[in-house]
Amino acid sequence: MMSDLVAAQRQFGTGPLSRVAAIVYRLIVVELLLLACVLPGLVPALLLARDPSNIPLYAVCAIPLGPALSAALYALAQHRPDITDLNPAADFRRGYLANLGGVLRLWLPLLAGLTIVAINLAYFGAAGVPTWWAVLLVLIAVAATVWGGTALVITSLFAFRTRDVARLAAHFLTRTPGVSLGVLALAVMAVGITAYTSEAVLALAGAVLALLLLRTSRPMTTAIEKEFTK
Secondary structure, X not given: OHHHHHHHHXXXXXXXXXXXXXXXXXXXXXHHHHHHHHHHHHHHHHHOOOOHHHHHHHHHHOXXXXXXXXXXXXXXXXXXOOOXXXXXXXHXXXXXXXXXXXXXHHHHHHHHHHHHHHHHHHOHHHHOOOHHHHHHHHHHHHHHHHHHHHHHHHHHHOOOOHHHHHHHHHHHHHHOHHHHHHHHHHHHHHHHHHHHOOHXXXXXXXXHHHHHHHHHOHHHHXXXXXXXXX
């Protein structure tokens, strides 16, 4: 009788329906916490006019996004299929506090660099420089975005020094091209959602995008676990 009860409890916690319910519940909780963290930047961003002169202000509004996305990645990476063993809020909080400093040391320079590139492209016609310069700027922006996405995943899931995270992210840009293309595709998707809808819609899809980024980066994170951790 006792063994039947234990078996029933295990089946309840780890069955197919329970596994689906567990990931849905984690996604909902992580999304709500992510929204709460980005709200200080999201509200001003929604009030800004879509004008090139506001690009630096958009960058400032995006500062809370880095730590929030990192915490979401960490919380989703801690997922367990057992619905009776879920605590996504605690995982999110732990990831946010543990990764805050490391994320900002990467996120702030990345935002600054992309802001400079965006301003140059926005006023490219007035600068009177050759067309190839615009192509170079776009390539720099693409490389920086992919590097930033992979660096964010690494610093969210592993306890490396900032310079080691930067080197690993650069190393895996070419070593795992599938991951790089996946990160780029997600970045293009995020830009498209923002351009054709609003920042609010992007924020509402934040947890799903974080999960896609985590799954896309799995070949990279698996290699790091095998080769760079004990």
